Amino acid sequence: MLIPKPENYKFYEFRRVGDKVVELKQIVAYSFIIENDHNKSRNDALDMLINWMQSDKGKWVLKNSFEGTYFDHIKHIDPKYFNYVTKYIVVATFEEHRLAEYYLRFGK
Numbered sequence: 001m002l003i004p005k006p007e008n009y010k011f012y013e014f015r016r017v018g019d020k021v022v023e024l025k026q027i028v029a030y031s032f033i034i035e036n037d038h039n040k041s042r043n044d045a046l047d048m049l050i051n052w053m054q055s056d057k058g059k060w061v062l063k064n065s066f067e068g069t070y071f072d073h074i075k076h077i078d079p080k081y082f083n084y085v086t087k088y089i090v091v092a093t094f095e096e097h098r099l100a101e102y103y104l105r106f107g108k
Helices: 038-054 056-064 096-106
Strands: 012-017 020-035 069-078 083-095
Touching (some): 020 038, 038 083, 056 083, 056 096, 083 096
Antiparallel strands (some): 012 020, 069 083
């Protein structure tokens, strides 16, 4: 399940899980860029996100991420497109052994 972006955003942290302390790392599991056309871009973004969530990679990330995965967007001018674009990202948090498994399965 996707959750809102947390206020205290970090790419790594340590947490106590049971009797041990684990290192958690965040990665951008999926990203895409859509040129800004207000109505079309929202529908396209939603379609691309749903397709990713239904893919093998998306299902694995949502199942194995630690305490939620979130979706965010950034609006900016992209020199490649010479236009305002919106970059969408899905950020997942993993324990170290799950992150290693992610890289083995899907690459960097």
